[in-house]
Amino acid sequence: MKSILALFALLLNLPAAAAQLTIDLDHTSRTWQTADLLKHPQAQTVQIVDDVSYKRDMTYRAVPLAVLLPGLNPASHLQAVALDGFAAELSAAPLLEKTGARAWLAVEDPAHPWPALAQGKPSAGPFYLVWTQPETGHISPEQWPFQVSRIKQLQTVAERFPALLPDPKLAANDPINQGFALFQKNCLACHRLNGAGDAQVGPDLNIPYNPTEYFGGDFLKRYIRDPQSLRHWPQAKMPAFAASVLPDNELDMLVEYLQHMAGRKHQP
Incomplete structure (x- = not known):
């Protein structure tokens, strides 16, 4: 039993690995690799004040989510699926905004992994939807999905x-x-x-x-x-x-x- 617990603790402390994110839209589909997103021409360092998941200010390398959703109609509906089964229902319009509350896909760099969300838990990576100026857009905590593995366009709820x-x-x-x-x-x-x-x-x-x-x-x-x-x-x-x-x-x-x-x- 002790050996199993020790192995589990070791796995939790391993550095973050490169991952992939699939974005399925009605008119296009693409799978992004961690490295591709980190070197995306619009990737930048963003400061998040009072991060919803970490409960403190955080800094991320992130890409404006809108640039990863080409041709998406603001009236469309998306779902962000996390590794743990969390499934955030997201209206497209706020995700496409370029002013005020703005959505970003934060990308965890395997060379510089994010901290654990809590003792014995993983980080918010490999991909995390974060917001700058969320107070201007009435953004809910449920619109900050972390450990995202897939974003897909669906019919409305x-x-x-x-x-x-x-x-x-x-x-x-x-x-x-x-x-x-x-x-x-x-x-x-x-x-x-x-x-x-x-x-x-x-x-x-x-x-x-x-x-x-x-x-x-x-x-x-x-x-x-x-x-x-x-x-x-x-x-x-x-x-x-x-x-x-x-x-x-x-x-x-x-x-x-x-x-x-x-x-x-x-x-x-």
Whole structure:
């Protein structure tokens, strides 16, 4: 047993290896190697203030993500798939912006590996989607996927997973429909609902029970704001959603969507 643990510790401390990232768009597909991205003509050093994953300022060698998405329509939809099963659903428009909040693909250099995310854990590499000036674009923590292995263009969430849809009789601007949009942005990267979704990290949020059915009072909102304040354990992965990225009115709409879906259970 000791020898297995020692081998595991050794593997965690090995230097980062070169990797590859596949970007599949409807009209083109390309696989990038670490070395190619590091020497990309638009690669540069970027400073990230209060990095979402490392909880401190970080410096990366990165490429503007927009240049890796040639010909992509801003109305398109993408998914960034991580090595651990995290699947971030991403609207294309923010990724293509060249001012304000700007998306970058940070590339881990095997010669200069990034630090571990926590003791006993790997780094955020080999590829990490980071943002400069995220506060100007209302960027959620779930829009910072790390350990990315693939980015692919897909149909919208509503088209792929009808089991997530609220009652079609609701008006388009109903708060519940707005909550559905917030659910896609903030929750679907880790969670499924009614068995629908691609994520493999967190529990299903409707089957067998919806969190609005077992969190009393305002505890669900408190949990979303700061999960560790209600249930604390070392391996917890859910991030805190501060009011700066999920204002109170949006949090209310998100919870309204979940309450609505508690009455629309579909067995997967």
